[in-house]
Amino acid sequence: DSGVTQTPKHLITATGQRVTLRCSPRSGDLSVYWYQQSLDQGLQFLIQYYNGEERAKGNILERFSAQQFPDLHSELNLSSLELGDSALYFCASSVGRSSERETQYFGPGTRLLVL
Amino acid sequence: GQNIDQPTEMTATEGAIVQINCTYQTSGFNGLFWYQQHAGEAPTFLSYNVLDGLEEKGRFSSFLSRSKGYSYLLLKELQMKDSASYLCVWGGYQLIWGAGTKLIIKP
Numbered sequence: 001d002s003g004v005t006q007t008p009k010h011l012i013t014a015t016g017q018r019v020t021l022r023c024s025p026r027s028g029d030l031s032v033y034w035y036q037q038s039l040d041q042g043l044q045f046l047i048q049y050y051n052g053e054e055r056a057k058g059n060i061l062e063r064f065s066a067q068q069f070p071d072l073h074s075e076l077n078l079s080s081l082e083l084g085d086s087a088l089y090f091c092a093s094s095v096g097r098s099s100e101r102e103t104q105y106f107g108p109g110t111r112l113l114v115l
Numbered sequence: 116g117q118n119i120d121q122p123t124e125m126t127a128t129e130g131a132i133v134q135i136n137c138t139y140q141t142s143g144f145n146g147l148f149w150y151q152q153h154a155g156e157a158p159t160f161l162s163y164n165v166l167d168g169l170e171e172k173g174r175f176s177s178f179l180s181r182s183k184g185y186s187y188l189l190l191k192e193l194q195m196k197d198s199a200s201y202l203c204v205w206g207g208y209q210l211i212w213g214a215g216t217k218l219i220i221k222p
Binding site: 041042043045056088099101103104105106107108109 | 145146148155156157158159160163202206207208209210212213214215
């Protein structure tokens with residue numbers, strides 16, 4: 001158990017809909033990262049937040065947005081969903097702001113299926 | 116941009132030793148991570164190398180050569196549970212995740 005929690009575990013929705021994925025980092029960690037992993041594909045970095053502020057952005061679509069709240073939990077919002085958005089979405093956390101030097105601890109993921 | 120090269124798939128026998136190689140561009144490099152990811156599960160941290168040389172952690176070891184832009188993960192006494200993808204992750208001006216090497220262990 002990494003200490004990172006994600007809800008829900010599974011989500012089934014229809015094209016055009018909007019969903020919100022939730023993540024709580026490990027106690028004491030200030031950074032939260034979001035990743036997308038499509039079937040049999042590599043991890044795609046979406047976005048990093050550090051202590052409430054956006055820190056780094058990866059290949060995140062404009063239809064997707066995220067935020068980190070004062071209690072450090074984070075939410076990833078996916079809107080106007082398409083079939084291709086079906087994937088595993090992972091949240092990870094680390095202590096500080098420097099992703100390039102710090103171990104990331106991953107949550108169990110949210111499996112999203114868009115029908 | 117940064118290019119991380121690692122084999123797509125490898126097969127090894129239970130009880131044997133396997134070496135998974137990773138090459139990367141050296142410009143801007145700070146350190147290199149290895150993560151393990153079982154199918155459908157979250158990645159878990161294995162190692163982080165900043166200095167040249169071999170670091171051993173039980174059955175797993177990781178090697179780094181900064182000047183050559185080369186790293187490898189060495190797995191000894193392979194067990195069936197080692198069947199997983201192994202992700203080479205470049206740390207420099209940002210974090211770049213490799214596509215992973217799928218390791219298949221046969222009895």
